[in-house]
Amino acid sequence: MAQTPYEVLGVKTDASPDDIRKAYRKLAKQLHPDLNPGKPEAEARFKTVTAAYDLLSDADKRARYDRGEIDESGAERPHYSYRPHAEGAQGWKYGPQGEMDPADLEDLFAMFGSGGMGGARRGRGARGEQFAMPGGDRLYTLTVDFVEAAAGGKQRLSLAPENWLDVTIPPGIEEGQVLRLKGKGDPGIGGGPAGDALIEVHVAPHPYFRRDGDNILVELPVSLSEAVLGARITVPTVTGPVTMTIPKGADSGAQLRLRGKGIHRRGDPAGGDQIVTLKIVIGDSGDAELASFLETWAPKHPADPRRGMVS
Amino acid sequence: MIAFDELLIRYRGLERRDLSRWVENHWVLPERHAETWVFHEVDVARVELILDIRRDFAIDDDAMELVLGLLDQVYGLRRQMRRLCEAVAAQPEEVQDAIRRALPKSR
16 A cells, blocks of 8 residues: 555654644755755655655645545545545434434433433533533425525425425525524434524526526517517416517517516515516527518618727 | 546446446435436435445445444444534523533543
């Protein structure tokens, strides 16, 4: 098995940067190829020592090595360890039977209260009190649809077998927002209160809706005749389709506002709007009849749409 | 986050019926999302762990159940121990010193 860079330099794993530098200089002086001509083993060790120093003298690399993310040569490890995940925010999920048996923990923590394990005082504090400790918080992530995030809704979050949380999504929730469900975390120990469930919400992007604060933005394709002649069309909103009028002669890029069709946060009866940006689409490379009409058509009041842009 | 089928592609040697069984056995607990399973990072690491154990130690399902159960207990305890350490670290210097002095020397 390869030596760790700490072993190569002969330092402890908690050595300070200063210690590491000193250890390296000492070895480098002994092993430098210029001082050891014709000694290939010294040269090889010099290279190993230098590589170890390169890794340990870079605080960032050293931290990554310590976490097991890279190996002695600085290469990424092909597998990432399960441990950081097991002990990370989501690791509770794979706790024994989904959650720790509070009785086991009382045993564990009782040791701290009674000055040792066993004996009649087991499970009692120094003053004869039961050792109590609040339960830890649990972090979950939940992905919701764009429309659900905007309009609000309910989601069932499956935690573990036969165990779930019903989560109410408040309207207008934003990416990364954290919902706190009181008392839905780890159970308390020795009568302590339970921890909370913290649910980090991620909002999935939508194919055509976007958000700007409490307003919903949507780019709406309209046909040339709808734009020129005006039309009554059906538009999707986060709370269902509505009918909207396109005024005669609407331009591509024109914005129409559907009042109150955006996000309604609780306690905000007016709510945001939906802002519709028109986009004129010609479709399948235009219609032959339309093309021949335009060829013969001379507008009575010709206007240059690029006036002022080109001098 | 990663979907069921993407996981099968990522890990050669991982078969659909294996992964389905692992989810059924509750060895892996992906998030149920719109008629499909979504695997978070912790779940992916878990799949990798099971794959590693299976490959390196050639153990069957019964033994896997035991191994995962024990591993989960250890990590559960480590999590609790860490919480306790954090609680100790939040105490004033003199309390921390007192705790350190009171810790029996490990043999």
